[in-house]
Amino acid sequence: DTEVTQTPKHLVMGMTNKKSLKCEQHMGHRAMYWYKQKAKKPPELMFVYSYEKLSINESVPSRFSPECPNSSLLNLHLHALQPEDSALYLCASSQVGLQDSYNSPLHFGNGTRLTVT
Amino acid sequence: GENVEQHPSTLSVQEGDSAVIKCTYSDSASNYFPWYKQELGKGPQLIIDIRSNVGEKKDQRIAVTLNKTAKHFSLHITETQPEDSAVYFCAASKVINAGNMLTFGGGTRLMVKP
Numbered sequence: 001d002t003e004v005t006q007t008p009k010h011l012v013m014g015m016t017n018k019k020s021l022k023c024e025q026h027m028g029h030r031a032m033y034w035y036k037q038k039a040k041k042p043p044e045l046m047f048v049y050s051y052e053k054l055s056i057n058e059s060v061p062s063r064f065s066p067e068c069p070n071s072s073l074l075n076l077h078l079h080a081l082q083p084e085d086s087a088l089y090l091c092a093s094s095q096v097g098l099q100d101s102y103n104s105p106l107h108f109g110n111g112t113r114l115t116v117t
Numbered sequence: 118g119e120n121v122e123q124h125p126s127t128l129s130v131q132e133g134d135s136a137v138i139k140c141t142y143s144d145s146a147s148n149y150f151p152w153y154k155q156e157l158g159k160g161p162q163l164i165i166d167i168r169s170n171v172g173e174k175k176d177q178r179i180a181v182t183l184n185k186t187a188k189h190f191s192l193h194i195t196e197t198q199p200e201d202s203a204v205y206f207c208a209a210s211k212v213i214n215a216g217n218m219l220t221f222g223g224g225t226r227l228m229v230k231p
Contacts, residue, residue: 004160031216042206042221043161050215090160096215103149103210103217108160 003027004109006091012115015081021112023074023091032074033106034066035090043090043108049074050096081116088113119144121209123222131230136194138225140207143188147209150183150190151219155204164205165192197229 004025013019023032031050035043048056049068063085065077074091088111095104120143130136142150148169153161167174167181167190174181178197183190194201207222 033216040224042224045219048214048216048218055214055216056218092160094217103212105151105163105166106217106219108153108162110158110160 004091004093004107006089006109006112008112009110010113010115012117013078013081014117015083017081018077018079020078021076021089021091021114023076023109024072025093025107026072027093027107028071029093029107030071030096031094032068033092033094034064034074034076035092035108037088037090037111039087047076078114081114083116086114086116119147119209119211119218119220121207121220121222123207123225125225126223127226127228129228129230130197132197132199134197136192136197136201136227136229138192138205138207138227140190140192140209140222141188142190142209142220144209144211145188147211147220149210149217150181151208151210152181152192153206153208153221155206155224157203161206194227197227199229199231202227202229 007022034046037043046060047066052068063080067075090111092106092108094106123140151166154164155161178195180193205225208219210219
């Protein structure tokens with residue numbers, strides 16, 4: 001079983017709804033990530049948080065709003081989504097990367113399968 | 118930015134045979150190369166990784182090789198078993214803003230026939 005827990009496992013929402021995806025880890029990792037994965041495609045990076053601060057936003061539309069309330073939790077708030085936003089949303093965590101040093105692996109959760117109707 | 122190419126996109130082998138998946142990357146600043154296995158309905162799970170100061174790493178039936186000069190790295194699975202069937206992703210990574218920036222290859226669907 002993964003050490004990164006994502007809830008809910010499945011979510012169906014209308015285009016006018018507001019919903020949130022939640023992610024939790026207790027490995028002491030201070031970097032957390034949101035990825036989006038469409039069917040038969042690799043994961044695509046959306047956001048990176050380092051030390052609870054947003055460090056990377058990969059030009060994601062504002063209808064996706066991330067939040068990192070503490071070092072163990074990561075949320076993704078959803079509002080006014082489009083059907084093409086339907087995908088598997090993956091959360092991951094890792095130790096913080098050090099410049100000019102080697103990376104540590106990302107640990108992924110099992111994702112939230114989102115369907116926008 | 119980084120570009121990772123992965124081949125083949127599908128691979129079918131007989132149980133007990135070996136499987137090889139190859140990747141190339143473009144950014145010489147990438148220094149960490151993990152491989153992930155993704156089963157249906159699950160998130161990617163790390164199976165092996167290699168850093169740029171190492172040429173080869175092995176863990177039981179799985180091995181990874183890295184040619185930093187040519188920007189190639191490969192995954193080798195020996196004595197394949199039906200439970201090895203999954204989608205495998207290679208990735209290249211570097212640190213940006215204290216985050217580990219992973220760029221994934223397109224994935225290889227491995228099917229092991231009993």
